[in-house]
Amino acid sequence: MASPLQVQQVRQALLRDYAGLIYDDDLRGYDARGREQRFLSRALTAAAVRMVTGCDYETAGRAVIDGERDQGIDGVAVSESSQDVWLVQAKWSDDGKGKLDTNAVHKLIAGFRLIEQRNFDRFNDRLGDPIAARVNAALGDARLKITLVIAVMGPGVLSDEVTAARDDVCNDFNGALGPVLGYRVVHAADFHKQLRDDLAPEPVNVTARMTHWIKRDVPFEAWQGTVAASDIAWWYAVYESRRRRCSPSRRTSGTSTTAPWPRT
Template sequence: MSQFHLGVIKNYLVETFNDKIDLKDYEGKSEHDRTNAFLTRSVAAYTMMALCDITADEAGASVTDGFGDNGIDGLYYNQKENLLFLVQSKWRNDGTGSVDRGEIQKFLLGVRDIIVPRFDRFNEKINKRSTEIDQALRNANTNFMLVLAYTGQSDLSTEVEKDIQTFLEELNDSSDFVTFKTLKQSNLYHMIAKGAQGDPIKVDVAISNWGSIEEPNKAYYGQVAASDIAQWWEEYYPRLFSPNIRMFLGDTDVNDNIVNTLKNEPEKFWYYNNGITALCSTIKKKPLGGATREYGIFEVEDLKIVNGAQTAGAIAKAARSNTENVEKAVVNIRFIQLKDSPEVFEREITRNTNTQNRIEKRDFVALDPEQERIKDELKLHGINYVYKSGEIASSNEENFDIVEATVARACNQLEIDLAVQAKREIGKLWDNIEKAPYKKLFNASVNSLELWKQVQILRAVEEGLSEKDYAGRERLYAIHGNRFVANLVFRELYEILAKEQSSMITEEQLNLIKDKTQNILQDLIIIAEEKYPEAMLASLFKNLSKCKEIHTEYVKRQNAQ
């Protein structure tokens, strides 16, 4: 890289973001200072435009750089993907160096203050986005992408890399919801050289055990290294994917299973995963590898994945922390050539490959005869219980489904373990209907009317958490700590409530539950803030060891009263 490449970056930023970057705070300052501020902020804007697939106007409006930015120069929440982007940018006129330790530590502290959140530590630009940030923090599935973009040529120092890694390990103690991406001069130049949307993606891909179809449309299929998919993701996301399909959804039951398989059983990944469907304008086999179908190198033009975004995203996520294991995995893939095909063909492939029925873990619950017993018993009392996918609950209040039943049973346990699992990944509770934890929740001893009462108690807890006008971090406790609170409500009130013979809880009981819920929430906040004042609450209540510690302390204090 050189001053020529820096000049290309500068010219692009000036042309793209002229009049789109707020520089009011630089009025009256020197032209040199105004230019540097514009370029630094434009680097942040371009980073968000390229990674978030937004317009230059949207990206410019998402710049937060200025006095009191707390190290965060850009912020954008991608609601479609539940992904909050936080950017720090640095313009280096000489094109050398990277980012010093003090700058990166300021950025990481700013990220902490966003997560808590502490809006009083931020400038007006970030405070104007507080509703957007709050929306991201309230969503338990939100992931964070931290991006450092700078125009120096050097890599980050070992000390800076260690600071970042330590920060990520601390935050990602329950799940990998925070990732860090670095874009230096060479990365920015290549991204800009390809255009914001990018030239068509061209790759050479090694396919093993490959086959082909010639009619009516040419296609190749076989196995590719999972590490290749991870590399595509890192280099070409988001334009790797067709714009009319779902993007990566983050921590879902299915995606967590994909990541866990790659981490723990990579050699079995091919057996467990359905694979990826990709479209391309052309695909040609290269001479390398000869005529054997065991292995071939193929040149693929205008690559787009139309089915398998979750697989690709999960592979990339696993590769960031378990590179060696991901390199052991292979994935099924098929490349369908669009050359000489009707225009409608691409849309039809995309639509049909994304509308197939998928078996969820909860579907296997239908094989348990105890579920049908519970349903039949409740039907005699006019209560509708739905445990099969596709069944529709009636419109009256006296109905519930397998999800509510599972959460209620998980929360109505002496220990906190299953309540945490219900919050973190409820599908794990349905993993195997022949053994625990499922058998602990659903077995022949489960009384159907008691189950219905437990669901009503769970609903009352949710009412108690939602009816008060909580704000700030207290509000986040009410959202993310709901299963924890429910466990404590069951622990303290269930014996009293279970004595009532009626299948419905009374108005008096409802008020008792809501009052108890609100009191427990306040006690929980006091203890959790003493122990984990900096915690990201969406992550804290998915962390079993930390929840056990808080739970033990709560019980100890209650017993001491």
């Protein structure tokens, strides 16, 4: 179970990173706390989508369909190759004890069955184009893989009833088709790690020009040689300043920087 401090850190990140990126017009009728709790659950869905797909914040926000007529599915994502589909059910918890109950998992399974049958009109408009079109294309791909993602702000331990329902649907669906339907549980520790990874500085890659170099193969592959002190000073001047300025952006994905060598 996550500590109160870890929960608070994830909470602040979700409110900050997904503000304006997730549909919330239907939350205006709730009081401040009710609106925030529901937004946090949607933001947790988006964070789970970003975790399993590697997409950016905006794409993850658009994958959230939670709300009226979501049919038990909080988020739907499709890979760029249109062969992998993720169906997400998320549960936020202020105390880090979130869990998926039996009713929720049965709703998720029922929603999956509607997706399988291409009954997209049973869902709200957020499962419209282009998401529905991409899901439809994936369902027609022989390489199709569907993952039921259970995302909880809690320890991620499933009850026997939830586990049995999950295993039953996977065994039933995969009986004739092979390993098409699977599952993944992401929990509080995963979300906190994601936050720490987001805050880590981007790695710096440099190209070293060495003289009198030799290659060694044991105990591991390595090169040994002489690098000019002026080159090392240049690395520091260029990349140390960039590292100090580096901060995660919720709008764009990271980019690498390529700089020319200094003139000699």
